[in-house]
Amino acid sequence: GAVVSQHPSWVICKSGTSVKIECRSLDFQATTMFWYRQFPKQSLMLMATSNEGSKATYEQGVEKDKFLINHASLTLSTLTVTSAHPEDSSFYICSATPGGGTLTDTQYFGPGTRLTVL
Amino acid sequence: QKEVEQNSGPLSVPEGAIASLNCTYSDRVSQSFFWYRQYSGKSPELIMSIYSNGDKEDGRFTAQLNKASQYVSLLIRDSQPSDSATYLCAANNAGNMLTFGGGTRLMVKP
Numbered sequence: 001g002a003v004v005s006q007h008p009s010w011v012i013c014k015s016g017t018s019v020k021i022e023c024r025s026l027d028f029q030a031t032t033m034f035w036y037r038q039f040p041k042q043s044l045m046l047m048a049t050s051n052e053g054s055k056a057t058y059e060q061g062v063e064k065d066k067f068l069i070n071h072a073s074l075t076l077s078t079l080t081v082t083s084a085h086p087e088d089s090s091f092y093i094c095s096a097t098p099g100g101g102t103l104t105d106t107q108y109f110g111p112g113t114r115l116t117v118l
Numbered sequence: 119q120k121e122v123e124q125n126s127g128p129l130s131v132p133e134g135a136i137a138s139l140n141c142t143y144s145d146r147v148s149q150s151f152f153w154y155r156q157y158s159g160k161s162p163e164l165i166m167s168i169y170s171n172g173d174k175e176d177g178r179f180t181a182q183l184n185k186a187s188q189y190v191s192l193l194i195r196d197s198q199p200s201d202s203a204t205y206l207c208a209a210n211n212a213g214n215m216l217t218f219g220g221g222t223r224l225m226v227k228p
Contacts, residue, residue, distance in 0.1 A: 032214045043206070043220045044162070093161045097214045105150050105210045112161040 003027050004096050006110035013084055014118055021079045021113045023094030029074035030096035034107060035067075038091045050077050084117045091115075121145075122209050124219035133228050137194040141207030141219055144188070148217075150210035151183060153192045156221065157203045165205075166192070197226040 003026040013019050023033055032051050036044045048064075050056040050071035058064045068080040077096075081088055091114050095107040121144040131137045143151075150169050154162035168174045168181040168190065180193040190209075194201055204223045208216040 034215075044218050046215070049215065091159075091161075105214050106152065106164065106167055107208075107214070107216055108164060109154075109161045 002098065002106075002108040004030075004094065004108050004110040006094055006113050008113060009111060010114040010116075012116045012118065015085050016083055019081045019084055019115060021081075021092055021094075021115075023077045023079070023096070023110050025075045025096045025098075025108075028096075028098040030077075030098060031074070032097045033071055033077040034095045034097075035069060035077075035079050036093045036095065038093060038112075044093065047079075081115065084115070086117045089115055089117045122207055122217050122219035124205075124207050124222045126220055127223040128225050129222055130225045130227060131197050133197060133199060133226055135197050135226075137197045137201065137224055137226065139192040139194070139205050139207075139222050139224065141190045141192075142188055143190065143207075143209045143217075145209065145211050145217070146185075146188065148209040148211050151181070151190045152208040152210070152216065153179075153181060153190075154206040154208065155201075155203045156206055162206055194224075197224075199226050199228050202226045 005024045007022045035047045047062045048056045048058045050069050052071050052074050056069035071077040093112040095109045123142045152167045153165045156162045166181045168183045174181045178195045182191045202225050204221040206221045207219040
């Protein structure tokens with residue numbers, strides 16, 4: 001149980017284009033989903049927290065107009081990187097927490113999406 | 119600022135030995151602690167969670183929590199080369215948010 005999927009697993013795009021990444025909880029309803037970014041040899045960096053039906057909360061330094069997050073249902077959150085540039089190339093990972101129960105605070109991670117912007 | 123500290127390593131142990139990974143945290147209100155394993159190029163995978171003082175065992179893994187010392191550890195018995203990865207310690211401080219340590223790279227040599 002507690003499986004999180006991401007699509008696509010990797011994407012290459014041209015500078016200036018937008019890229020959408022999907023995060024789905026497959027066997028549970030996720031009250032909260034998180035988006036992280038990880039550069040090579042570095043730890044996870046939380047970008048934003050999203051709760052179903054409400055606006056995402058962005059971490060300091062993360063541009064909300066550039067990284068659009070939509071959490072339209074309890075099983076789906078999307079991250080859109082708008083007008084991507086080479087410096088946005090990174091490993092984007094989502095995680096989700098189930099609602100209710102004793103393990104509500106456990107985050108289960110998706111497999112990640114590797115974005116390369118040319 | 120809430121922090122979780124880990125030695126970056128690498129921690130090198132021979133195959134079959136016990137690997138001991140340590141983590142300290144600064145926020146005394148932290149209630150839940152997690153160990154994740156991350157292979158190079160992959161996303162983190164949950165190994166164990168621990169909420170109460172003492173030891174929690176799951177197969178070859180034992181998590182230890184000491185809230186008075188603000189210390190969490192992970193022991194891996196009979197270490198295997200396949201255990202070579204970066205191990206992330208995380209603390210839950212408020213709601214569902216986790217604060218991650220920088221990770222410890224473990225190398226298990228055959």
